[in-house]
Amino acid sequence: MDVKKLLTFAGIALVLYFVIAQPAGAAGLVSNIIGFLRDAAESVISFVSSVFA
Structure with a gap:
């Protein structure tokens, strides 16, 4: 088995475990990531x- 495939499967399993074990924590993490990406995009746009002004 390829190491890349093994790490991919392990990462997916870890994410699924986190979502199943702590759904509120997972939702908060996703919300934080989206907020960070939004702030970064606004900074780039600014x-x-x-x-060009």
Whole structure:
């Protein structure tokens, strides 16, 4: 078995365990990640707007 496949399956299993064992914690984590990505995108947009203003 390929190491990449093994790590992929282990990662999926870990995520599924976390979602099943602590669904509220998993939802909070996803919310935090989405918030971070939104803030990063807004920062990039602000930077590009400043460059071309």
